[in-house]
Amino acid sequence: MPIAVDIDVMLARRKMSVGELAGRVGITPANLSVLKNGRAKAVRFATLAALCEVLECQPGDLLRWEAEDAHTEDAPRGVRADA
Template sequence: MAIILHLDVMLAKRKMSVTTLSEKVGLTMANLSILKNGKAKAIRFSTLEGICKALNCQPGDLLEYQSEEDNADQFD
């Protein structure tokens, strides 16, 4: 996938558990796990806003674009 979500990195930087983030944002643990593990196909702006508010970060701290060519180079 070309968009990478660094939720696990921000959680570690903020020393926050997925459980705490789940409570603050109002998302289920299952949905946060999907985001954290890179399995999500989409994210609502309201969810992104809630995560950014809870983690005191910007969307750019969580999201990264990586071209398909860059992904292919990793496996060569």
């Protein structure tokens, strides 16, 4: 997925655990883990705002776009180039 999640970076900078962040944001540690590991399909703006408030950062500090490699870009949508 071309959206990379950098929650780990902000957790390290703030010296905060996943459990502490989850509790302060109001989501389960399991759901935060899904988001943190890039497995989430979507994130609610309210959750993103809460993450930013607790971590004292901007959305761009948590999420960034990365271009996919050339092989993937040439493949039809929904088809993996390495399949």
